[in-house]
Amino acid sequence: xxxxxxxxxxxxxxxxxxxxxxxxxxxxxxxxxxxxxxxxxxxxxxxxxxxxxxxxxxxxxxxxxxxxxxxxxxxxxxxxxxxxxxxxxxxxxxxxxxxxxxxxxxxxxxxxxxxxxxxxxxxxxxxxxxxxxxxxxxxxxxxxxxxxxxxxxxxxxxxxxxxxxxxxxxxxxxxxxxxxxxxxxxxxxxxxxxxxxxxxxxxxxxxxxxxxxxxxxxxxxxxxxxxxxxxxxxxxxxxxxxxxxxxxxxxxxxxxxxxxxxxxxxxxxxxxxxxxxxxxxxxxxxxxxx
Amino acid sequence: xxxxxxxxxxxxxxxxxxxxxxxxxxxxxxxxxxxxxxxxxxxxxxxxxxxxxxxxxxxxxxxxxxxxxxxxxxxxxxxxxxxxxxxxxxxxxxxxxxxxxxxxxxxxxxxxxxxxxxxxxxxxxxxxxxxxxxxxxxxxxxxxxxxxxxxxxxxxxxxxxxxxxxxxxxxxxxxxxxxxxxxxxxxxxxxxxxxxxxxxxxxxxxxxxxxxxxxxxxxxxxxxxxxxxxxxxxxxxxxxxxxxxxxxxxxxxxxxxxxxxxxxxxxxxxxxxxxxxxxxxxxxxxxxxxxxxxxxxxxxxxxxxxxxxxxxxxxxxxxxxxxxxxxxxxxxxxxxxxxxxxxxxxxxxxxxxxxxxxxxxxxxxxxxxxxxxxxxxxxxxxxxxxxxxxxxxxxxxxxxxxxxxxxxxxxxxxxxxxxxxxxxxxxxxxxxxxxxxxxxxxxxxxxxxxxxxxxxxxxxxxxxxxxxxxxxxxxxxxxxxxxxxxxxxxxxxxxxxxxxxxxxxxxxxxxxxxxxxxxxxxxxxxxxxxxxxxxxxxxxxxxxxxxxx
Numbered sequence: 001x002x003x004x005x006x007x008x009x010x011x012x013x014x015x016x017x018x019x020x021x022x023x024x025x026x027x028x029x030x031x032x033x034x035x036x037x038x039x040x041x042x043x044x045x046x047x048x049x050x051x052x053x054x055x056x057x058x059x060x061x062x063x064x065x066x067x068x069x070x071x072x073x074x075x076x077x078x079x080x081x082x083x084x085x086x087x088x089x090x091x092x093x094x095x096x097x098x099x100x101x102x103x104x105x106x107x108x109x110x111x112x113x114x115x116x117x118x119x120x121x122x123x124x125x126x127x128x129x130x131x132x133x134x135x136x137x138x139x140x141x142x143x144x145x146x147x148x149x150x151x152x153x154x155x156x157x158x159x160x161x162x163x164x165x166x167x168x169x170x171x172x173x174x175x176x177x178x179x180x181x182x183x184x185x186x187x188x189x190x191x192x193x194x195x196x197x198x199x200x201x202x203x204x205x206x207x208x209x210x211x212x213x214x215x216x217x218x219x220x221x222x223x224x225x226x227x228x229x230x231x232x233x234x235x236x237x238x239x240x241x242x243x244x245x246x247x248x249x250x251x252x253x254x255x256x257x258x259x260x261x262x263x264x265x266x267x268x269x270x271x272x273x274x275x276x277x278x279x280x281x282x283x284x285x286x287x288x289x290x
Numbered sequence: 291x292x293x294x295x296x297x298x299x300x301x302x303x304x305x306x307x308x309x310x311x312x313x314x315x316x317x318x319x320x321x322x323x324x325x326x327x328x329x330x331x332x333x334x335x336x337x338x339x340x341x342x343x344x345x346x347x348x349x350x351x352x353x354x355x356x357x358x359x360x361x362x363x364x365x366x367x368x369x370x371x372x373x374x375x376x377x378x379x380x381x382x383x384x385x386x387x388x389x390x391x392x393x394x395x396x397x398x399x400x401x402x403x404x405x406x407x408x409x410x411x412x413x414x415x416x417x418x419x420x421x422x423x424x425x426x427x428x429x430x431x432x433x434x435x436x437x438x439x440x441x442x443x444x445x446x447x448x449x450x451x452x453x454x455x456x457x458x459x460x461x462x463x464x465x466x467x468x469x470x471x472x473x474x475x476x477x478x479x480x481x482x483x484x485x486x487x488x489x490x491x492x493x494x495x496x497x498x499x500x501x502x503x504x505x506x507x508x509x510x511x512x513x514x515x516x517x518x519x520x521x522x523x524x525x526x527x528x529x530x531x532x533x534x535x536x537x538x539x540x541x542x543x544x545x546x547x548x549x550x551x552x553x554x555x556x557x558x559x560x561x562x563x564x565x566x567x568x569x570x571x572x573x574x575x576x577x578x579x580x581x582x583x584x585x586x587x588x589x590x591x592x593x594x595x596x597x598x599x600x601x602x603x604x605x606x607x608x609x610x611x612x613x614x615x616x617x618x619x620x621x622x623x624x625x626x627x628x629x630x631x632x633x634x635x636x637x638x639x640x641x642x643x644x645x646x647x648x649x650x651x652x653x654x655x656x657x658x659x660x661x662x663x664x665x666x667x668x669x670x671x672x673x674x675x676x677x678x679x680x681x682x683x684x685x686x687x688x689x690x691x692x693x694x695x696x697x698x699x700x701x702x703x704x705x706x707x708x709x710x711x712x713x714x715x716x717x718x719x720x721x722x723x724x725x726x727x728x729x730x731x732x733x734x735x736x737x738x739x740x741x742x743x744x745x746x747x748x749x750x751x752x753x754x755x756x757x758x759x760x761x762x763x764x765x766x767x768x769x770x771x772x773x774x775x776x777x778x779x780x781x782x783x784x785x786x787x788x789x790x791x792x793x794x795x796x797x798x799x800x801x802x803x804x805x806x807x808x809x810x811x812x813x814x815x816x817x818x819x820x821x822x823x824x825x826x827x828x829x830x831x832x833x834x835x836x837x838x839x
Contacts, residue, residue, distance in 0.1 A: 032579035121458050125480070125794065176573045177645050185465045185571045186798045257645030258573025260795045261480055 009089055012239070013081040013216075017208035018047035020215070020243050024250035031254055047208065054201035062118065062194050069114045070199050074206045076107035081213050087149070088220055088238055091231060097149040101142050107210070108138060108172075114203070115181065115191035126190025129261050130181035133171060136265035140272040141168030144279060148221050157282040158225045164275040165221050169214040171268055174207065175253035178268075180261055215246040296368045307331045317535060317684065318371035318748050325376045325385055328361075332387040332394075335363050335372060341665040341678070342393040343371070343750065344780070346761045346773035347401030349432045350377070353744070357407055359384055360773075361394065362748055362761060366683040371748045373761075378407075386411040393665035396783060397775070404431035419490045430498055437495075437502040457484075458794070462491055466571060466798045469808035473785075473801065480794040485786055489808065500772050507533060507741055507768055511605045514760075517774060518807055519600070520563065523556050524753040525760070525774065526605040531686055532749030532762040533607050533769075537741040543688070545609035545734045550688040551622075551725050552595060552602060553751065554718040559588040560754035561711045561718075562633075564805045568708060569640060571799050572649055577640050584632050587625050594618055609735025619726050630719050637712055650705035654788040654800030657702055661784065668756020669714070670781045670804045672698045673706035680752035691728055692721045704796065704803045711805075744770065753777050755805045778807045 026043045029036025037046035061067055080103040087096035112134065115127035144164040147153075153161075171178045181191050195203050219241035220234070228234045259267075297314045300321070304311055307330065309323030323331050336342070340363040348358045358377040365372060378384050386409050388395040399418035402409050406429035420430070423444045429435065458477055462470035474486040496517060500510050514529040515522040527549055534541055562585035569577030589599045596602035596612055604612045614622075640646065656666070661674035671678045679696040681689040697713035699706035741764050749760045756777030763771040781804040788800050 032576050033583045034579055125458075128480075176575075179573065180795070183573070183795070185573075186795055188465055254576045255643075256574070257569070257577075257643050257649070258795075259645055260649055260793055262793060263648060 006089065009085050009235075010082060013085065013209060013212045014078065016243075017212040018051060018205070019044050020212065020246045021047040021208050023243065024247050027247050028250055028254050031251065051201050051205060054204070055198050057197035059197040059199060061199070062120075065117055066114065066194065067199055069110060069117060070195070070202050070206075073107065073110040073114055074202050074209070076103060076110055077206045077209045077213070079103050080107050081209050084213055084216055084220075088216070088235055089231065091149075091234070094150060097146065100149070101146055104145075104213075105138070105142060108134060111191075111206075111210075118194045120194050122187040122190055122193045125187050126181040126183070126193070129183075130191060132261055132265040133178060133181065133268075136269040137168045137171045137272060140164060140276050141172065144168070144276065145217065145221075147279070147283065148224065151283070153283065153286045155225075157279065157286055160275055160279045160282055162221050162225045164272060164279060166218055167268065167271060167275070169218045170249055170252070173211050173214050173249055175249055177253075177256045177259035177264055179258060180264060183258060186258075211246060211249075212242070215249065216242045218245045293368055293370055296365065296370055300372065303331070303334060312375070313746070315535070315747075317369070318373055320373045320375070320746055322375040322377070325378060325382075328374065328376050328385045329387055329390055331374065332361065332363075333390040335374070336391050338365070339367060340365050340372060341662075342387075342391045343665070343748075343757065343759045344761070344773070344775035345394055345397040345401060346771065347405040347407055347431065348763060348771040348773075349405055351380075352433060355379060357384075357405060359398075359401055359407065359409075360746075360761060361387065362759065364684070364750070366678055369684045371684070371750070373746065373748060380406075381408060383408045383410050385409075388412075391665075392663045393780065393783075396779065403429075405429050406432065419493055421490075421493075430495055433501075435498075437498050457486065460798070460801070466802055467808075471806070471808050475789065475794065475797055477794055482789050482792050482794055482797050485789045487782065487785065489782065492808075497772050497774060500769060505768055507607050510768065510772070511607070512603055514774070515601050515603060515605070517776065520560050520807060521556055521753045521755065521758075522600065523552055523602050523605065524751050524758045525776075526603075527553060527687070528749045528751040528758045528760040528774075529762075529772070530605050530607050530749075531751060532747045532760045533741065533764070535749060536745040536747035536762050536764050537607075537739060539608050539736060539739045539741075541609055541736060542733045543730045544613075544732045547688040547691075547725050547729050548595075548610045548612075548614055548734060549605065550692070551614070551722050552592070552604065553687070554722045554725075555588060555592050555595065557718045557754045558629075558715055558722075559585050559592065560805075561715050562588065564711060564754075564802075565640070565708070568650075568799065568802060569646065571802055572643075572646050574640075574643050574646055577636075577643070577646075580636050581640075584629060584636060587629055591622055591625050594621060606735065607741075608739050609733070611735070613734050614726075614729065619729065622726060623723060626719050626722060630716070633715060641709075641712070647705065649796055649799065650703065650708055651701075652703050653792050653796040654704040654707075654803055655702045655792075656784050656788045658700075660787045661702070664784050664787075665780060666756070666784050667777050667780050668753065668805075669707050669710040670756060670784060672696065672710045674702040675700040678757070680750050680757045684750055686749075686751065688725055689721075692724045694721050704799050707803045755807055756781060776807065778804065782806065 022037055022044050025046060026036045037043050083096055083100045083103055087100055112127060112130050115123050115130055144161050148161040148165060174182065182189055192200065192203060216238060219238045222241065223234050223237050228237055297319055300319055301311050304321050307323050307327040309321055312320040312322055343362040343364050345359055345361045350356055350358050356377040356379055358375055361374045363372040376384060384407055386398050388398055398409050399412055399415060401407050402412050403417055403419045425441050457474035460473040460475060461467045462472050470491045472488040475482050476484040496513060500513060505513060511526040511530055515526040517525040562581050566578045566581035569581060593599045595614060595618060596604050604610045656674045658675045661671055661676050667678060675698060677696060677698050682696055694717045697710050699709055743764050743766050745764045747762050751758050758777055759775040761773040762769050785801060789797055792800050
């Protein structure tokens, strides 16, 4: 039974991420007075259908390197998702937390690398924008996540950590206003401009898995904030909360416009700095009074 | 000073410059000045507050063995067009006024390209309108060139026109450009420092097409309406206005009202379309979707009044082909009431989205002085503190019966142009309501009219993008010369100023902020296969097959 549930847990992100994306699209369409994916099947499976359709399209390769990096990015994001599942399933294994943070960092780097290696000015602009976003968020995100996963602190500390992680997860999910690396009307999809057919399908699938990971991290830290520590209870709660967090991020994104590279990352960095300083103070106080 | 006094003053000045007044009407004065005095006279006009609307070259060799260039100025404050003619035989140099009136640059280059005029100062400049592979020494607007002449094409020559520096290419296919144009942005980091523009990729020579045997005064309005895919009614209105002025046709008042009503319906749906697109460019897709949702009933109204959502086809010389009955009137008023309420609510949301306000403020600035020098029109002018609106300055159709404000903002940035359009939608709804309530009874078209040959007239209509100008020299059964100047043609040169020092991210909003309509500017019609050299008109399905080859 345990093996069955573990298998399901391992496979879940890879099956369900496009489903959550389809639901997000349907919810967005409803808010925007559109129909969106038509009918109950497409409401849940439209992103899968898109994925299958893209796989059937012709592949135009500008270089073999880009194909390799795109596939490696998917492998690394998938590994990150697997490690996260294992960590939630067995949170007492602290090495899984360290491994999770390492893989989060490496998969982000590959995502950036994919954009950088393309010989296209729009992709280069997108890559630099992605770099600014990562510079503003990634370091804070990984450090606050490490503290949240490894240290039990006061409620104030947990709230501060959750705020920092929530902001980071939202920014890194590449939704408006922080979709500046893609920015379709501006830089013609930026980091995706040279991808087509199956390669674009892989890149988009990686994005779905990444969004699943971020939504699950957000759900898991919220569960920890609430104070649910039992694995038997935390795991189903996290799994149930993940689609809610995913769709919530989607709903927030449609109420905002796209930011600019000289405004968005700076604003986020300032907010993160404030949160991290407050977190450090709370952490210091926790240690002092312990 | 009254119009008569202005005309008198101009007559005196023209005499001083050695010219003569050919004709003076209520709306325009036609002057011919010696070539050598053109620049000084143009400078005097410009310094007197006149805007250059456009210039039109004409091949008049079968009338007087000469080519002519008509510079069309507008004295907005007096509501008077001043058309200044110069002429010369083939090969004789004609002066340029571009150094004293910068807005003349493009139209002079166009006259040089299409008629082979030797305009001083423009001889060595690259081709402006005609493509690089067009044969040397062949000028399509000359009367001795057949309207359907198509020279063989060579793709290689197209590469010659692009600059050697590597910039950021925007176009011919780009998500914000829904028609093929080419901008090359030169950037330092994410800041634009310069821009190169190449348009006219799909120039269709509609002016030449109108000289073909298949077109007459009666059928050209339908051709004119196809100049633009959004504001086509403006072009047919402008054309019939010019012809009616030239022939002094007294159009029934009811027809004038109907034209104004449909023009305002067109303005409402065009502005709503643009506001949606602006929201989309700024990543606020909810704004895009809701603005187009609000627009949809307006499109239904257009269909109710004209029979079509677009390309209405109701304008004819002497009136309109479709009347508005009481039932339609009531429906229009009901729908507009709902549209106003929904629009008002949503505009409040749109203008409070922080990213939209932040990114539109202080970007794409067009200072008033540059706007004046380039004679920009429409919301582009009104966003840069120029109080210009043809409906007020040169009242036509039924606008004199409507009370409305002309929104003017002084900042000159993208937000100012956005707010001008926001306000104009409210004003247009008001105008339609007023005109519907005051719709007079009577016929909608004159029974008969005559159009004497070789009369000249200027028609100007305020399109959603700004002033649309049509210049006509009447001929036998059809215009001898028909010149179209779409508003985008006048606003495009201002992009060079607006884009400089703008953040790259906002460059795309800046390009969109003039609401560019390249189909108006380029006017293209025939698909040509450059590989086989064949030419044919394709249906939609055939076109898809062609595209997949």
